[in-house]
Amino acid sequence: MSKVAVGSTVDAYCTKCKLVLAHTVMAMDGAKPRRVRCNTCKGEHNYRAAKPVAKAVAKKGEKKAKTTAKKTRQTWEEVMQEASAKPHKKYTMSGSFGEGDWIEHATFGLGCVQSFIAPNKITVRFADATRMLACNRS
């Protein structure tokens, strides 16, 4: 990287253009530009190497994803709670189940039948995962 001094052209983030553009250094802070002037809009502002909001947006996105995941789980817990009060069938390989049925599996616990795959399989959503189980087997 070439040495930056007052009057040099550097790439900086322009707060007005909202882009990383060529700027002229107006003042230095040690080896770094402190104030720059945008070559595009001629606006003078503090030097920023990159878009300042990029980090904030990423953080926000992360938070949003976390919230969504939590919400989904809560909803599922609520659904489970509701379902445990409803009648549900004990799961056996010989049993016959339909979409929307609630089943109680000896290992996986309570689950909701998502779909019936003819002739003898069902997909069941349990608290931790959706599993394919056998049914209608004698």
Ligand SMILES: [Zn+2]
């Ligand atoms: Zn500008």
